[in-house]
Amino acid sequence: MGLRLRVDGDVVRGEVTFDRRQQGAPGIAHGGAVTTVLDDAVASLLVVLETPAVTANIHVDFRAPTLLHHPMTVEARATGRDGRKLHLTARLLDERATVVAEAQALFLAVDLEHFAKGGEALPEAWSGWGANAPG
Numbered sequence: 077m078g079l080r081l082r083v084d085g086d087v088v089r090g091e092v093t094f095d096r097r098q099q100g101a102p103g104i105a106h107g108g109a110v111t112t113v114l115d116d117a118v119a120s121l122l123v124v125l126e127t128p129a130v131t132a133n134i135h136v137d138f139r140a141p142t143l144l145h146h147p148m149t150v151e152a153r154a155t156g157r158d159g160r161k162l163h164l165t166a167r168l169l170d171e172r173a174t175v176v177a178e179a180q181a182l183f184l185a186v187d188l189e190h191f192a193k194g195g196e197a198l199p200e201a202w203s204g205w206g207a208n209a210p211g
């Protein structure tokens with residue numbers, strides 16, 4: 077889906093255009109694909125927060141059909157932190173700046189060891205990451 081995300085101050089912004097590969101109903105993106113974009117956008121806030129964390133839950137409101145082949149923008153920001161709990165939100169907007177979907181996510185800060193459970197080497201860039209991890 078060609079999602080491109082960038083950090084802009086304390087906000088993550090990006091662009092995405094859904095195509096037939098993410099189709100649900102004819103001409104409309106599947107809600108799971110929309111949720112993936114929103115989850116990726118809030119996850120990118122972890123760079124801003126300098127905190128390794130994972131999605132514990134994500135609630136998505138689908139406000140309008142997300143049309144295929146129409147460029148969309150996504151923006152995500154942190155709304156609060158309560159110990160290990162990170163409260164994050166993201167919105168997907170169409171070319172008219174109409175919100176087509178929005179998400180509220182709860183991330184939980186984890187130690188980097190959490191990611192080692194996958195059995196794969198972690199990226200070198202992560203070695204200095206995690207000063208804000210719970211352990």
Ligand SMILES: CCCCCCCCCCCCCCCC(=O)SCCNC(=O)CCNC(=O)[C@H](O)C(C)(C)COP(=O)(O)OP(=O)(O)OC[C@H]1O[C@@H](n2cnc3c(N)ncnc32)[C@H](O)[C@@H]1OP(=O)(O)O
Nearest residue numbers: 119120122123129130131132133182184186201202204205
């Ligand atoms: C320097 C450069 C860096 C570059 C950097 C680049 C970025 C690179 C990103 C890498 C990261 C990508 C991440 C992507 C986002 C995923 O896609 S993550 C994948 C999807 N998520 C998962 O796989 C998570 C699976 N779940 C788990 O591992 C565990 O359930 C969790 C979430 C770690 C929680 O387990 P736990 O640590 O044992 O937590 P637990 O003690 O049960 O609960 C702690 C508190 O949270 C609450 N809680 C736990 N789960 C829930 C829930 N689901 N709902 C509500 N409350 C909950 C509990 O009630 C408890 O509350 P309190 O009693 O303290 O008030």
